Amino acid sequence: MNTVVCIKQVPDTETLIKVQGAGIVTEGIKWVMNPYDEFAVEEALRQKEKMKAGNVTIVSLGPDRAIEAVRTGLAMGADTAVHINDAAYYDKADPYATAAALAAAIKGMQYDAIFVGKQAIDDDAAQVPAMLAEMLGIPVVTMVIKFEVAADKSKATVTREIEGGQAVVEVPLPAVFSAQKGLNEPRYASLPGIMKAKKKPVDVKKAADLGVSEGPKTAIKEMSLPPARQAGKVITGDDAAAKAKELARILHEEVKIV
Amino acid sequence: MHGSGAEISREVFWNILGPGFPTEQVLLYVLVVIAFLLFFHGLARSGFFTRMKAVTSAQGPDVERVNNAWDRFMYMVVDVFGHRKILREPYQGVFHFFIFWGFIALAITTAIVFLQADVIWPIWHVWFMQGGFYLGLSLFADVFGLVAIVGILMAMARRYFMKPKWLDEKGEDKVILWFILAILVTGFVVEALRIQATETDPASPMNPYIWFSPVGRTVAFLFSGMSMDALRDTHVVLWWTHVLGALGFIVFIAYSKLLHIVMTPVNIFLRPDTPQPPIKAMPPEMFENAETFGIHKLEEYSWKDLFDSEACMRCGRCVEVCPAFNTDKPLLPRDVIQNIRTYMEKKAKFALDADGNYHILPDEEYTGPALIGDTIEKDTIWACTTCMACVEACPAYILQFPKLIDLRRYLVMMESDFPAEVLDVFKGMENNSNPWSIGAHVRADWAKGLDVPLLSEKGEAEYLFYVGCAGAFDDLNKKVAVALVKIFKAAGLDFAILGTEEGCCGDSAKKIGNEYVYQALAMANIETFKAYNVSKIITMCPHGYTVLKNDYKELGGNFQVFHYTEILDKLIKQGKITLKQPIENLGVITYHDSCYLGRYNKIYDQPRDILKALNSGSLVEMKSHHAKSFCCGAGGGRMWMEEDLGTRINQKRTKEVEASGAKTVCTACPFCYTMLSDGIKELELSEKLQAIDIAQLVAKAAGLDQKTDKAGNENDQEAAN
Numbered sequence: 001m002n003t004v005v006c007i008k009q010v011p012d013t014e015t016l017i018k019v020q021g022a023g024i025v026t027e028g029i030k031w032v033m034n035p036y037d038e039f040a041v042e043e044a045l046r047q048k049e050k051m052k053a054g055n056v057t058i059v060s061l062g063p064d065r066a067i068e069a070v071r072t073g074l075a076m077g078a079d080t081a082v083h084i085n086d087a088a089y090y091d092k093a094d095p096y097a098t099a100a101a102l103a104a105a106i107k108g109m110q111y112d113a114i115f116v117g118k119q120a121i122d123d124d125a126a127q128v129p130a131m132l133a134e135m136l137g138i139p140v141v142t143m144v145i146k147f148e149v150a151a152d153k154s155k156a157t158v159t160r161e162i163e164g165g166q167a168v169v170e171v172p173l174p175a176v177f178s179a180q181k182g183l184n185e186p187r188y189a190s191l192p193g194i195m196k197a198k199k200k201p202v203d204v205k206k207a208a209d210l211g212v213s214e215g216p217k218t219a220i221k222e223m224s225l226p227p228a229r230q231a232g233k234v235i236t237g238d239d240a241a242a243k244a245k246e247l248a249r250i251l252h253e254e255v256k257i258v
Numbered sequence: 259m260h261g262s263g264a265e266i267s268r269e270v271f272w273n274i275l276g277p278g279f280p281t282e283q284v285l286l287y288v289l290v291v292i293a294f295l296l297f298f299h300g301l302a303r304s305g306f307f308t309r310m311k312a313v314t315s316a317q318g319p320d321v322e323r324v325n326n327a328w329d330r331f332m333y334m335v336v337d338v339f340g341h342r343k344i345l346r347e348p349y350q351g352v353f354h355f356f357i358f359w360g361f362i363a364l365a366i367t368t369a370i371v372f373l374q375a376d377v378i379w380p381i382w383h384v385w386f387m388q389g390g391f392y393l394g395l396s397l398f399a400d401v402f403g404l405v406a407i408v409g410i411l412m413a414m415a416r417r418y419f420m421k422p423k424w425l426d427e428k429g430e431d432k433v434i435l436w437f438i439l440a441i442l443v444t445g446f447v448v449e450a451l452r453i454q455a456t457e458t459d460p461a462s463p464m465n466p467y468i469w470f471s472p473v474g475r476t477v478a479f480l481f482s483g484m485s486m487d488a489l490r491d492t493h494v495v496l497w498w499t500h501v502l503g504a505l506g507f508i509v510f511i512a513y514s515k516l517l518h519i520v521m522t523p524v525n526i527f528l529r530p531d532t533p534q535p536p537i538k539a540m541p542p543e544m545f546e547n548a549e550t551f552g553i554h555k556l557e558e559y560s561w562k563d564l565f566d567s568e569a570c571m572r573c574g575r576c577v578e579v580c581p582a583f584n585t586d587k588p589l590l591p592r593d594v595i596q597n598i599r600t601y602m603e604k605k606a607k608f609a610l611d612a613d614g615n616y617h618i619l620p621d622e623e624y625t626g627p628a629l630i631g632d633t634i635e636k637d638t639i640w641a642c643t644t645c646m647a648c649v650e651a652c653p654a655y656i657l658q659f660p661k662l663i664d665l666r667r668y669l670v671m672m673e674s675d676f677p678a679e680v681l682d683v684f685k686g687m688e689n690n691s692n693p694w695s696i697g698a699h700v701r702a703d704w705a706k707g708l709d710v711p712l713l714s715e716k717g718e719a720e721y722l723f724y725v726g727c728a729g730a731f732d733d734l735n736k737k738v739a740v741a742l743v744k745i746f747k748a749a750g751l752d753f754a755i756l757g758t759e760e761g762c763c764g765d766s767a768k769k770i771g772n773e774y775v776y777q778a779l780a781m782a783n784i785e786t787f788k789a790y791n792v793s794k795i796i797t798m799c800p801h802g803y804t805v806l807k808n809d810y811k812e813l814g815g816n817f818q819v820f821h822y823t824e825i826l827d828k829l830i831k832q833g834k835i836t837l838k839q840p841i842e843n844l845g846v847i848t849y850h851d852s853c854y855l856g857r858y859n860k861i862y863d864q865p866r867d868i869l870k871a872l873n874s875g876s877l878v879e880m881k882s883h884h885a886k887s888f889c890c891g892a893g894g895g896r897m898w899m900e901e902d903l904g905t906r907i908n909q910k911r912t913k914e915v916e917a918s919g920a921k922t923v924c925t926a927c928p929f930c931y932t933m934l935s936d937g938i939k940e941l942e943l944s945e946k947l948q949a950i951d952i953a954q955l956v957a958k959a960a961g962l963d964q965k966t967d968k969a970g971n972e973n974d975q976e977a978a979n
Contacts, residue, residue: 012689014697030689030698188681191551191671191774 001054001153003044004114005078006102006132007037009062009069010122022220033069036117038076038186039179043147044115045077046184051149055079057109061101063087067202074197075189081202089207094216095123099131104210106136111174112153118143118178129178140176141169145183149173264388265463268396270375272452273493283376286501293505300512305603306568308610312556312602313564315609315616318664320560321536323528334526343653346885347575353412357438360406364445367399393470400449400473403442410439424577426592430514441507444500450477451493455486518571522654525569528562529655534808534858535646537660540773542781542813552667552771554630556598556605557618563661567599569654576648576658579882581889582641586904589641591648591658594634598661601633630665637903639665640677644769644894645853650885659894666771680770683898687775691761691782692727693898702757704729704736710743711754713790719754721746721825722792724806726799727762728928734935735928739798741957742822746796748962749834751825753796759786763802765854768809770895777813780805784815794818796825798953800854800861800927801893807859821855823926826956827864830871837872837959843948844875844955845921850911850934851887852927865926868952872959880918888914890937892929912937915947923949 011017011029018025033041044056058073058081060066070081082105084090089101106114114136119126133140145166146159155172161180189197235250237243251258274282301307324330336342341358345351374387387395414435417425453474457464468475481489511517530536538560540551553559576591577583583590608626609616627633639662648658669675686695702712704725713719723746729739746753764779783806787795795817797803807819829835849869855861862884869877882888891907901907912934915923925931934949957963 012697014690014695016697016699028699032689185678188674188676188684190674191545192549194774195545 001047001051001112001149002057002110003047003054004057004059004106004109004111005037005040005044005073006106006114006116006128007041007058007060007069007073008034008117008120008122009060009066010034010120013121017225019223019225022222024223031065031068033072034117034120034122036119036121036179036181037069037073038117039181039183040115040117040177041073041076041078042184042186043144043177043179044113045187047113047147047149048077054112057081057111059102059105060084061086061093061098062090070202071197072189074200074202075194076187077189077193078200080200083202083204084207084210085204086207089212092216092219094218094220095125095127096131096218097212097214097216099128099135100214101207101210101212102128102132103135104207104212105205106132113149113156113174114138114176116176116178118180126178129176133176136176138175139171140178141171142178143180144177145180147177147183264385264392266390266467267385267388267392268452268456268464270371270387272456273490274497287376289501289505293508296509297512300509304513305606306512306517308606309564309568309599309602311610311614311616312606313561313568315618316557316559316561316564317618318553318558318560318563319538320562321530321532323530323562326531330527330529330531333529334523337526338523343651346651347578349412350416350573350575353409353416356405356409357413358409360402360404360409360442363398363402364406367395370395393467396470397472400471403445404473407439407442410435410442414439422574422578424574424583424590426572426574428572434510434514434516437503437507437510441500441503444496444503446473446477448493448496448500449474451481451489451496454478454481454484455489455493458482515571518569518654521569522571525566525654525656528565530657534804535649535657535660537663537768537809539812540777542777545774545777550668551671551773552669553661553664554628554668554672555618555621555624556601556629559598559661559664563657563664564598564602566654566656566661567595567602570595570599570656571654572596573653575651575653576656579647579651579886579888581643581645581647581891581907581910582904584888585891585907585910587637587641588635588903589638594638594658594661595656597633601627601629630668634662634665636669636675638662639669640899641903642894643853643889643891643896643907645889646857647853647886647889650857663769663771663894666769667773668771670771671774676770677899679900680895680898683766683770683895684772684775687762687764687767687779691779692731693762693766694727694731696731699758701730701760702755704739705743705755705757708740708743709747712757713754713792714757714759716754718791720752720794721754721820722787722790722795723753723755724763724795724797724802725755725760726797726802726928728932729798730760732928732932734932735798735951738928738931738951738953741951741953741962742798744957744962745826745829745835745953745960748960749829751829756786756790761786763797763799763805765801765805766895766898768805769893770898776805780810780813780815784810784813787815787817792817794820796820796822798822798928800852800859801929804854804858821859821861821864821926822953823855823861823864823868826953827867830868830956835956835960837956839959839961841872841874841955841958843921844872846878846919847875847922847924848878848880848915848918848920849883849924849926849952850880850890850915850930851883852925852930853887853889853893855926856887857885865924865952868956869924872955874955874959875922878918878920880914880920882914890927890930890933892933897929897932906937906940908933908937909941912941912943912947916941916943921947923947924952924955925949926952 009031012032015030048054048056056078058070058078060070061084064085067083070083074081084101084105116129129142130140141158141160143161144158145161147156149156153173155170157170159166159168235243235246237246271283341351341355344354378384417432449471453471456462457468511519572592574592580589580591604627608624609619611617642659642662644659682695683693686693690696690698725739728735761782762779764776768776795806797806797819800821803819803821806817847869849865888911889907890911923934925934931949931951938944938947938949
């Protein structure tokens with residue numbers, strides 16, 4: 001089974017984020033592969049291993065630094081990669097522009113399924129999987145937590161997470177699948193995998209090479225961090241009853257929730 | 259005839275040789291030669307030469323083994339004859355000492371008799387075995403023979419009655435004891451029969467000196483009623499029994515654990531002369547060139563790794579002290595070594611061709627049992643805390659746990675096969691340079707408000723205080739870091755920290771088997787240290803201390819590294835810190851030796867000296883301490899793994915604290931501090947016991963306590979928020 005996995009490089013969840021205008025200060029940030037994309041890569045690799053045939057191709061839009069995430073995917077076991085290395089395009093790209101670039105890169109490829117993380121943990125837009133499917137003219141199933149493919153690769157039976165439960169969906173292939181946590185446990189790249197990844201072919205393209213002309217439909221005007229957590233307050237009082245009274249007063253008068 | 263003429267002597271071969279041609283003497287020579295031939299035959303039959311083929315086919319790198327040969331030889335001589343390591347365990351040490359010296363003394367005696375009777379007399383007709391020398395020799399042999407019997411009886415008492423649970427029990431074990439006992443007893447009986455026949459007669463010139471064979475003389479009373487003929491007949495039979503027994507013993511050496519008589523001294527000679535148990539070096543360029551990492555097949559071990567198992571005689575000292583075994587986990591260091599030994603033979607069935615040549619088969623052609631899984635189980639590999647107790651205890655200088663790290667390396671780097679919870683640890687180390695996976699940018703937050711000099715601002719300082727991940731990220735251990743900087747400042751020490759430029763030391767990664775990540779972390783630190791021209795480093799954590807001091811050298815990082823206890827001890831002794839304030843509620847105190855401080859780096863005294871200098875609370879020792887200290891359970895990356903098998907190591911150690919009668923257990927390692935604090939909570943002993951780090955006690959005694967310090971108060975509040 002041939003699969004394509006779209007990945008994005010995002011800041012590590014623990015890294016320090018500083019907002020600057022409509023963006024963030026990128027200096028000093030530790031970049032990693034979007035955690036949901038790791039599930040996507042893992043699933044593609046597992047399907048390939050199960051079928052004992054096929055290729056896994058990584059596609060990523062991002063500046064120079066994104067090659068690290070691409071190599072991580074290759075180290076996990078993907079075979080080839082396309083890196084749309086176009087800082088100017090990437091800097092302005094919204095989910096629409098991102099999907100357009102990815103679709104343009106994928107269009108000529110032979111594939112049975114496209115795996116994508118359900119959302120990137122930086123902008124949390126969660127739009128690319130659906131847009132990508134639309135642009136490629138194929139179905140999409142989101143929030144996938146279990147994936148099984150028919151032996152003839154004509155269709156897939158997938159379980160997706162829905163509010164308070166699960167739904168089993170059947171879909172003809174090719175199709176786009178967005179990976180939710182629980183789909184699998186992503187592997188830790190082996191050392192030979194890391195070393196081999198350095199030598200695996202990565203096709204580097206500009207947006208213009210792909211013939212992508214349409215720009216973003218939206219633009220970020222401003223960004224802000226959530227307000228800093230306030231210091232806790234210790235309620236004092238002579239006894240439990242007095243403390244309870246004071247607590248009730250604060251909840252009623254200051255926090256205004258009772 | 260032998261010994262004729264000398265009055266104060268004895269006739270060698272009395273009652274054995276008749277007049278004329280010495281048939282029996284020649285027969286004895288023949289038998290001795292046969293015994294030695296059978297010994298070598300036995301080596302072949304018992305698989306020794308087959309195993310040696312595996313040993314010589316081993317490919318793995320090793321450290322120097324034969325450099326400074328004279329020093330090595332002398333070390334071996336002292337170790338073998340002085341029982342340096344064996345005597346560390348008093349009971350089994352003493353009985354081995356008795357058997358050993360009995361054996362040596364009787365061997366010397368036999369050699370002298372041989373020289374006299376078979377070399378010097380036939381050639382020069384000189385009889386030196388007479389007079390005072392003979393009497394001395396007689397007494398010497400008798401006393402040491404008795405000593406050997408006492409040793410054997412003690413060993414039997416252990417095997418039959420004490421039966422420690424770590425003691426291996428194979429068919430040969432009891433047989434060997436009975437065998438040796440039989441040889442010794444028949445020796446004395448033969449002597450007694452001869453004495454009864456030749457020395458009890460008051461007319462005998464030897465009669466006045468009969469008690470120079472005290473044991474033989476005493477036993478002779480048993481035969482006082484026997485006729486001369488009966489004495490002679492019994493003597494002949496038992497003499498040959500004794501001789502055949504002794505020669506049989508030589509043959510039996512080849513077939514049994516007795517081979518340690520030969521192999522263990524060899525292994526002592528070959529011992530690594532590195533300050534710590536060597537873990538195989540992986541030069542950085544190896545990552546680019548090698549195709550496989552770590553060890554998953556026998557021949558990837560070094561020849562010495564495999565040879566180690568020849569020197570193992572299953573004594574079980576490594577098992578006795580192993581924290582994993584003592585908490586019912588499936589790890590017995592002895593069995594790891596023994597399994598490698600039997601595996602060498604199993605594997606030879608596949609590796610040896612018809613001509614006896616050893617072939618290292620590629621994985622896809624090999625169909626026999628595997629090293630990992632079939633020979634050493636994964637649960638065994640992951641149970642090890644790398645506490646080094648096994649290596650420290652082993653009288654044969656075998657390296658047990660480093661062999662497991664080789665297997666971990668394969669599992670981690672080749673197979674990505676490790677306990678699931680370790681994944682986040684690796685990612686944390688890779689992305690944020692700490693195993694807690696906390697953002698690297700908060701590494702220096704613990705120092706906020708304390709006015710701790712940063713190397714980037716100060717430019718240079720005499721000492722770099724390398725805080726380490728625990729001191730920087732773990733709430734409990736941040737208090738220790740805070741205490742230390744207060745002490746350093748009060749003592750006027752010229753120091754600075756790296757702040758957010760500091761990185762993880764990599765010890766956990768290394769011991770879990772992820773040498774690749776370890777080296778990346780180590781190289782980053784070395785680069786930073788060099789950029790600031792750092793030469794002296796103080797570490798808070800013994801794990802960082804170990805790798806910075808010893809392992810970074812392999813990667814080109816040569817620094818003078820101190821653990822904080824070394825520095826505090828010095829500052830106190832120099833009077834730069836005065837410990838005047840009594841510490842309340844300390845009670846009786848005990849010190850828990852960190853494995854990486856004690857066994858790894860031999861720092862035992864400084865922490866204790868500091869505690870004594872506190873003048874608060876009396877210091878007691880726990881059941882196991884110093885080199886025999888029991889691990890807290892967190893070493894070897896176990897800090898980050900679930901402890902699903904058996905009972906918890908930290909709780910066992912906490913119970914030892916409780917049993918010592920101490921109220922306060924002092925630590926000098928963040929892992930130990932965490933594990934013992936948790937142990938106290940888990941066992942609900944908080945009302946009786948407390949754990950605290952030595953640095954905190956020093957800060958308190960020096961009046962630098964957080965409660966009396968404004969900055970410290972602010973820091974405390976932040977932590978609470």
